[in-house]
Amino acid sequence: MEEAQEQSSIIKGSEAKEMMSPGIFQGDLQSDAPCLRQYTWWLQVAVYTILTLAGQTVGVLLGRLYFDKGGNSEWMATLVQNIGFPVLLPFLLSSPSKTRNQETGIVRPSFVVLASTYTFLGLCLAGESLLYSLGLKYLPVSTFSLINASQLAFNALFAYFLNSQKLTPFIINSLVLLTLSSVVLVIQDDSEDSNKTSNNKYTAGVICTIAASALYSFMLSVTQLIIQKILKKETFRLIIDLTIYKSLVATVAITIGIFVSGEWKSLKSEMKEFKLGKVSYIMTLLWTAVSWQVFDLGCNGLIFKVSSLFSNVISVVGLPVAPVLAVVFFHDKVTGAKVLSLLLALWGFISYVYQQYLDDMKAKADRNSTSNEVVEASPVGIK
Numbered sequence: 407m408e409e410a411q412e413q414s415s416i417i418k419g420s421e422a423k424e425m426m427s428p429g430i431f432q433g434d435l436q437s438d439a440p441c442l443r444q445y446t447w448w449l450q451v452a453v454y455t456i457l458t459l460a461g462q463t464v465g466v467l468l469g470r471l472y473f474d475k476g477g478n479s480e481w482m483a484t485l486v487q488n489i490g491f492p493v494l495l496p497f498l499l500s501s502p503s504k505t506r507n508q509e510t511g512i513v514r515p516s517f518v519v520l521a522s523t524y525t526f527l528g529l530c531l532a533g534e535s536l537l538y539s540l541g542l543k544y545l546p547v548s549t550f551s552l553i554n555a556s557q558l559a560f561n562a563l564f565a566y567f568l569n570s571q572k573l574t575p576f577i578i579n580s581l582v583l584l585t586l587s588s589v590v591l592v593i594q595d596d597s598e599d600s601n602k603t604s605n606n607k608y609t610a611g612v613i614c615t616i617a618a619s620a621l622y623s624f625m626l627s628v629t630q631l632i633i634q635k636i637l638k639k640e641t642f643r644l645i646i647d648l649t650i651y652k653s654l655v656a657t658v659a660i661t662i663g664i665f666v667s668g669e670w671k672s673l674k675s676e677m678k679e680f681k682l683g684k685v686s687y688i689m690t691l692l693w694t695a696v697s698w699q700v701f702d703l704g705c706n707g708l709i710f711k712v713s714s715l716f717s718n719v720i721s722v723v724g725l726p727v728a729p730v731l732a733v734v735f736f737h738d739k740v741t742g743a744k745v746l747s748l749l750l751a752l753w754g755f756i757s758y759v760y761q762q763y764l765d766d767m768k769a770k771a772d773r774n775s776t777s778n779e780v781v782e783a784s785p786v787g788i789k
Contacts, residue, residue: 461701490695528655544611547732557619583754
């Protein structure tokens with residue numbers, strides 16, 4: 407009996423050694439690591455998505471509130487879209503300056519290159535913000551938001567040439583539908599929207615909104631290109647730097663515009679005549695500035711984690727939110743053209759999301775196949 411127990415213990419010990427062999431652990435770690443990275447990635451994407459949607463919705467509604475209650479300065483409405491960057495300074499100070507790329511020996515771009523990059527992006531942001539403010543001033547929130555769907559079509563075009571984005575049938579279908587959703591609103595010249603202001607102002611609002619969408623889409627694709635080719639970093643610090651410095655450049659450019667245009671002279675009287683009072687005037691501008699910085703932070707994060715096109719798609723997701731809230735708070739009219747435009751925009755978005763789902767399933771299948779090959783190739787024990 408004792409000899410049998412001894413042999414049994416020896417066999418169990420050898421089995422335990424086989425189970426604890428480095429090959430087994432290595433295979434387990436290799437199979438678990440991709441799953442952990444995937445969950446972390448989805449969590450980060452979810453956070454940036456929430457920031458993008460929340461910032462965009464609040465920013466649009468507060469911007470419309472500013473004009474509806476007596477605000478009349480396009481330059482001030484433009485300035486508050488960028489001047490809120492100081493709220494991100496604590497993140498800049500708390501983020502480590504040493505990056506993983508420095509540890510791997512990647513050369514950091516020179517000061518001249520970085521300054522030129524941030525200046526270019528900042529000037530693009532200033533121009534886009536001004537066009538955006540003009541569009542929001544002359545159009546109802548619902549019309550303005552739905553026309554903004556055209557930015558996805560522009561972004562796909564720029565992403566194809568600048569970022570080597572593949573255009574699959576589902577993505578092309580999405581772009582066509584989103585473009586049609588904007589065209590439906592552009593041609594509704596006899597609607598009540600165009601009667602609220604002059605036809606010239608309505609047309610100017612449509613043109614400015616489309617131009618802002620095109621410039622914004624171009625800026626997203628260029629941002630992705632700069633991250634890949636120039637900055638070459640993979641840290642949260644990159645997102646903070648990018649958001650703060652381009653907003654700083656845009657703020658300086660817009661401030662110059664305020665003084666050159668002479669609008670600064672009328673700001674004091676505008677605050678006094680604001681229908682909700684001086685305090686509400688200041689709080690409206692303050693929270694508009696904060697909300698657009700939140701949006702910009704989330705948008706840059708999505709570019710960094712996924713792509714410029716995906717970032718733009720998430721912005722389009724917020725399209726149904728602003729028009730619905732605009733009907734509640736600003737009493738915008740719900741016309742047949744707006745309903746049709748909204749349905750086309752939603753259909754286009756679903757088409758794009760389905761393509762993302764197919765890409766994700768393909769990526770999972772590739773990872774599982776690679777993981778199985780690694781496990782089969784690893785040693786099962788040491789004899």
